[in-house]
Amino acid sequence: xxxxxxxxxxxxxxxxxxxxxxxxxxxxxxxxxxxxxxxxxxxxxxxxxxxxxxxxxxxxxxxxxxxxxxxxxxxxxxxxxxxxxxxxxxxxxxxxxxxxxxxxxxxxxxxxxxxxxxxxxxxxxxxxxxxxxxxxxxxxxxxxxxxxxxxxxxxxxxxxxxxxxxxxxxxxxxxxxxxxxxxxxxxxxxxxxxxxxxxxxxxxxxxxxxxxxxxx
Numbered sequence: 350x351x352x353x354x355x356x357x358x359x360x361x362x363x364x365x366x367x368x369x370x371x372x373x374x375x376x377x378x379x380x381x382x383x384x385x386x387x388x389x390x391x392x393x394x395x396x397x398x399x400x401x402x403x404x405x406x407x408x409x410x411x412x413x414x415x416x417x418x419x420x421x422x423x424x425x426x427x428x429x430x431x432x433x434x435x436x437x438x439x440x441x442x443x444x445x446x447x448x449x450x451x452x453x454x455x456x457x458x459x460x461x462x463x464x465x466x467x468x469x470x471x472x473x474x475x476x477x478x479x480x481x482x483x484x485x486x487x488x489x490x491x492x493x494x495x496x497x498x499x500x501x502x503x504x505x506x507x508x509x510x511x512x513x514x515x516x517x518x519x520x521x522x523x524x525x526x527x528x529x530x531x532x533x534x535x536x537x538x539x540x541x542x543x544x545x546x547x548x549x550x551x552x553x554x555x556x557x558x559x560x561x562x563x564x565x
Contacts, residue, residue: 409466476557
């Protein structure tokens, strides 16, 4: 794919974002596309995620969530626990985002916003969505009835996230590898929610239900 073609795709994505009411600036997203090349090594060129690196799907995530998580990694709210290997891998990447030639964090977030969302394939087996709907009742206040995410609670969209990443995240919340930092109050809330899920079967059940949601 030529540089000119990639640039054209960025501009198209920015136009779509603007139509959705985003304040993203075209030049920021174009610059963010250059910065994203490093991110793409783990998250994929299209933001589709990579199970090998436990790198989540980021295409389709809202701007406020991407910016917020990158800031947490930079501030030490995420990525310092020794049992959080994907977080420890991510924090040095976030620390490369600087402000000498512009706002790297905002620019790369603006580019991520241009990546089109798609439903990831199902990889987990053994989950029962009928049982999972009961578990999800306590999740929807923060993540939305259709897993669409709720900005007011800083609850990210779940319906378009890979099932293997959802399982990994719940396991890390449950063990305390994620959500233990005083700089991550939302993570502390999630630790309490994960504690309700008594075992891996309960996690798979709620994930089976989440992956059935439309995200709309």
